[in-house]
Amino acid sequence: MDRRTFLTxxxxxxxxxxxxxxxxxxATKRRTLILVELAxxxxxxxxxxxxxxxxxxxxxxxxxxxRNQAHHLDQRLGLxxxxxxxxxxxxxxxxxxxSGVGYDRPxxxxxxxxxxxxxxxxxxxxxxxxxxxxxxxxxxxxxxxVADAVVLGxxxxxxxxxxxxxxxxxxNPDRFVRQARGIRTSRQQSKNPALAHIxxxxxxxxxxxxxxxxxxxRTRAVQGEFKGRLGQxxxxxxxxxxxxxxxxxxxxxxxxxxxxxxxxxxxxxLMRQLGQNLASFRGALKQGGAWDRTVVMTYSEFGRRVRQNxxxxxxxxxxxxxxxxxxxxxxxxxxxxPSLTNLDxxxxxxxxxxxxxxxxxxxxxxxxxxxRAVLGRHRPLDLIRG
Amino acid sequence: xxxxxxxxxxxxxxxxxxxxxATALSVSEARHLLARTGFGxxxxxxxxxxxxxxxxQAVNALLQGVKRKxxxxxxxxxxxxxxxxxxxxxxxxxxxxxxxxxxQEALTLVDWWVREMAATRSPMTERMTxxxxxxxxxxxxxxxxxxxxxxxxxxxxxxxxDNFRVLTHAMAQDAAMVVYLDNFRNRRGKPNENFARELLxxxxxxxGRYSERDIKEAARSFTGWAIDRDTGAFRFYRRRxxxxxxxxxxxxxxxxxxxxxxxxxxxxxxxxxITRKAWRAFVSEMPNAxxxxxxxxxxxxxxxxxxxxxxxxxxxxxxxxxxxxGRLFKSPIDLIVGTVRQFxxxxxxxxxxxxxxxxxxxxxxxxxxxxxxxxGKRWITANTLLMRRQVLQALLRRPATNRDRERKMxxxxxxxxxxxxxxxxxxxxxLDRWVRAGPPARRDAKRVKxxxxxxxxxRAPDSxxxxxxFVRALLLDPAYQLK
Numbered sequence: 001m002d003r004r005t006f007l008t009x010x011x012x013x014x015x016x017x018x019x020x021x022x023x024x025x026x027a028t029k030r031r032t033l034i035l036v037e038l039a040x041x042x043x044x045x046x047x048x049x050x051x052x053x054x055x056x057x058x059x060x061x062x063x064x065x066x067r068n069q070a071h072h073l074d075q076r077l078g079l080x081x082x083x084x085x086x087x088x089x090x091x092x093x094x095x096x097x098x099s100g101v102g103y104d105r106p107x108x109x110x111x112x113x114x115x116x117x118x119x120x121x122x123x124x125x126x127x128x129x130x131x132x133x134x135x136x137x138x139x140x141x142x143x144x145x146v147a148d149a150v151v152l153g154x155x156x157x158x159x160x161x162x163x164x165x166x167x168x169x170x171x172n173p174d175r176f177v178r179q180a181r182g183i184r185t186s187r188q189q190s191k192n193p194a195l196a197h198i199x200x201x202x203x204x205x206x207x208x209x210x211x212x213x214x215x216x217x218r219t220r221a222v223q224g225e226f227k228g229r230l231g232q233x234x235x236x237x238x239x240x241x242x243x244x245x246x247x248x249x250x251x252x253x254x255x256x257x258x259x260x261x262x263x264x265x266x267x268x269x270l271m272r273q274l275g276q277n278l279a280s281f282r283g284a285l286k287q288g289g290a291w292d293r294t295v296v297m298t299y300s301e302f303g304r305r306v307r308q309n310x311x312x313x314x315x316x317x318x319x320x321x322x323x324x325x326x327x328x329x330x331x332x333x334x335x336x337x338p339s340l341t342n343l344d345x346x347x348x349x350x351x352x353x354x355x356x357x358x359x360x361x362x363x364x365x366x367x368x369x370x371x372r373a374v375l376g377r378h379r380p381l382d383l384i385r386g
Numbered sequence: 387x388x389x390x391x392x393x394x395x396x397x398x399x400x401x402x403x404x405x406x407x408a409t410a411l412s413v414s415e416a417r418h419l420l421a422r423t424g425f426g427x428x429x430x431x432x433x434x435x436x437x438x439x440x441x442x443q444a445v446n447a448l449l450q451g452v453k454r455k456x457x458x459x460x461x462x463x464x465x466x467x468x469x470x471x472x473x474x475x476x477x478x479x480x481x482x483x484x485x486x487x488x489x490q491e492a493l494t495l496v497d498w499w500v501r502e503m504a505a506t507r508s509p510m511t512e513r514m515t516x517x518x519x520x521x522x523x524x525x526x527x528x529x530x531x532x533x534x535x536x537x538x539x540x541x542x543x544x545x546x547x548d549n550f551r552v553l554t555h556a557m558a559q560d561a562a563m564v565v566y567l568d569n570f571r572n573r574r575g576k577p578n579e580n581f582a583r584e585l586l587x588x589x590x591x592x593x594g595r596y597s598e599r600d601i602k603e604a605a606r607s608f609t610g611w612a613i614d615r616d617t618g619a620f621r622f623y624r625r626r627x628x629x630x631x632x633x634x635x636x637x638x639x640x641x642x643x644x645x646x647x648x649x650x651x652x653x654x655x656x657x658x659x660i661t662r663k664a665w666r667a668f669v670s671e672m673p674n675a676x677x678x679x680x681x682x683x684x685x686x687x688x689x690x691x692x693x694x695x696x697x698x699x700x701x702x703x704x705x706x707x708x709x710x711x712g713r714l715f716k717s718p719i720d721l722i723v724g725t726v727r728q729f730x731x732x733x734x735x736x737x738x739x740x741x742x743x744x745x746x747x748x749x750x751x752x753x754x755x756x757x758x759x760x761x762g763k764r765w766i767t768a769n770t771l772l773m774r775r776q777v778l779q780a781l782l783r784r785p786a787t788n789r790d791r792e793r794k795m796x797x798x799x800x801x802x803x804x805x806x807x808x809x810x811x812x813x814x815x816x817l818d819r820w821v822r823a824g825p826p827a828r829r830d831a832k833r834v835k836x837x838x839x840x841x842x843x844x845r846a847p848d849s850x851x852x853x854x855x856f857v858r859a860l861l862l863d864p865a866y867q868l869k
Contacts, residue, residue, distance in 0.1 A: 109593065176769075
């Protein structure tokens with residue numbers, strides 16, 4: 001079957017289901033959520049630094065950040081020196097810093113903890129599908145959207161894995177479109193779940209490539225300094241948003257945060273990549289008039305221990321801060337910096353359940369109808385203006 | 387092959403009482419067994435060789451054929467003394483040169499193993515070695531000493547179809563593992579829990595079957611288990627060892643690492659955990675609790691004999707069920723190795739091989755993290771599905787445009803990091819020649835479909851088409867991604 005025929009019938013199928021689906025801001029207001037995964041467990045304590053707390057220096061004689069080096073957010077908290085590029089957003093009040101994000105009975109295993117964050121589960125629950133996939137159930141798709149979600153950087157992501165969501169992974173849209181030529185989709189159903197999965201992925205590729213092809217003319221080169229792996233991904237994300245690809249969720253990822261050994265240099269490097277690229281991203285979108293319809297949220301599977309270890313690094317911990325930024329974000333400090341002395345088995349106690357941040361993203365921002373069912377009793381933090 | 391068959395027949399008859407029948411294998415069954423125990427492929431000749439055998443005889447034949455050593459000679463540097471760090475006082479440039487040289491070595495290691503997988507007469511040996519590599523994971527990304535990775539690979543192959551208990555002990559003293567999981571930093575008074583945690587969580591019991599305290603006590607027991615700075619050999623440093631009393635899983639004693647492993651292996655959950663993992667890799671994504679329990683019990687009672695485990699899996703009802711054919715995804719290595727084996731060509735090598743495996747998501751010696759490659763559905767995303775098509779199409783292009791194709795292929799993948807090693811060759815599957823030169827089955831549309839695919843193609847090509855085009859269409863069909 002040729003592409004055109006397929007899409008005509010697909011469009012027909014979609015408008016039929018649209019009657020029962022509910023509108024979301026993703027579709028009506030063309031909003032995008034960018035998830036920035038910091039893989040490995042970011043050391044939150046050296047990211048948003050309680051420089052005024054004597055316990056901080058005492059616990060980390062070799063790796064603490066000097067108070068004069070940190071960029072002060074207020075009298076007690078400051079950012080890692082390499083996050084200086086984020087201060088513009090802080091001063092413009094479109095950047096929120098949420099301290100003490102975590103959950104009850106924290107798990108310190110990478111894999112378990114990633115599972116938890118990716119599926120928005122409780123500590124002891126094991127859920128299969130990603131939280132975005134579940135939150136997007138029954139949402140009304142924009143007819144011209146490239147996909148419900150795009151994962152960049154060549155990785156696969158559980159966050160957008162699940163039934164009914166059309167998620168596509170790619171490194172580069174142009175290459176994607178080129179490579180997708182020649183995929184002939186089939187309407188066949190298959191009882192073989194493995195084959196069915198392949199057919200499903202094929203049809204998503206086909207649709208995404210067609211849409212990307214359509215917007216190719218509108219895609220301009222993005223200005224700004226984007227460096228390294230994260231930079232490449234954010235540049236692509238910026239291009240997609242500016243070209244109005246209408247993709248509600250885009251996920252990018254930066255790895256290397258598991259700093260058990262000799263943390264200072266490595267973490268500095270990571271903070272530099274994060275700060276510079278996020279600032280460039282913000283700049284590019286502001287210039288293109290798209291910052292007001294974009295929200296960025298960082299996350300990591302856990303923070304790290306308060307006390308440094310014997311190898312110049314830190315071991316797996318619990319609560320940590322994260323960043324939410326965007327043209328319509330109500331900037332400022334949220335949550336609460338956990339005490340460094342009243343600890344839970346050597347780790348900071350969480351102040352804000354991570355699902356409240358998710359709720360702000362999925363309910364307040366994207367207005368996904370199924371989000372509340374996924375996030376339950378966790379109320380949004382009131383991060384979005386208006 | 388003849389003497390082996392003759393020798394097997396008495397074994398087959400003696401074990402007729404076992405559940406499988408003594409009837410000979412069908413083409414479909416022989417293909418299925420070969421593909422699942424190898425790299426997702428089976429040649430017509432291999433199928434014909436297994437056909438006279440019953441299921442049990444065939445499984446035994448494969449197990450008998452397993453090797454303990456690789457057949458392809460390893461890279462020359464593996465035979466010379468390792469150097470683990472740049473020379474004293476090396477400046478930045480010298481350090482960079484040193485690590486670049488190690489990286490080249492690592493790439494030749496990947497080359498070598500893929501060549502072994504492609505050339506071996508016992509694909510099951512390499513398939514199992516890869517399985518254990520994905521279980522007792524280590525990665526060049528952290529263990530920047532290719533000698534250690536090579537030595538671990540040799541050990542994994544030695545015990546791949548031998549004994550899990552012996553293998554676990556060997557891994558606890560494996561230098562690459564000691565480095566990968568930081569155990570060389572684990573010393574009395576300054577414990578490092580990384581190895582102890584993964585030993586329990588990933589290598590033996592699985593999450594939730596021990597307490598955080600157990601991890602801490604196990605870590606103490608492994609203190610002093612490190613490596614010699616110069617030779618890279620495992621070394622026990624008594625001075626660093628915490629010989630104090632420990633309470634581990636309800637037992638009390640001045641345990642050392644060996645004893646911790648022995649205590650863990652007494653738990654029945656170990657056999658279940660390993661059996662389940664192997665079930666997912668060889669039988670099905672859907673666990674069958676009852677069958678797994680039976681196999682796990684036998685595995686445990688055999689003292690963790692891996693052949694017993696594999697026999698149990700490969701003779702299970704679920705393994706042979708028709709509904710189970712073609713329900714597993716070929717891994718990137720299956721796709722590359724299986725395809726070159728099928729068509730009798732040399733595998734890609736050098737930088738080309740590295741880029742191919744990386745773009746598909748599986749570079750040997752470089753798993754993404756200690757949990758290994760998740761496998762299953764995760765192999766197939768929009769990105770990797772497109773890449774798989776690209777790889778197959780590149781393999782299928784005519785040899786005349788080889789250089790052209792290599793350039794295109796190189797461009798298609800994410801740029802490498804300026805490796806100075808050989809660019810690498812992309813092979814050509816000359817389908818015309820393959821179809822003409824081999825047994826008649828290759829020119830018979832029905833037969834080709836039977837041995838090339840695990841399930842019917844999604845778009846059945848016209849069987850009256852030119853045989854080479856017919857085969858090409860099958861290779862590009864989604865069904866070819868399954869085993």
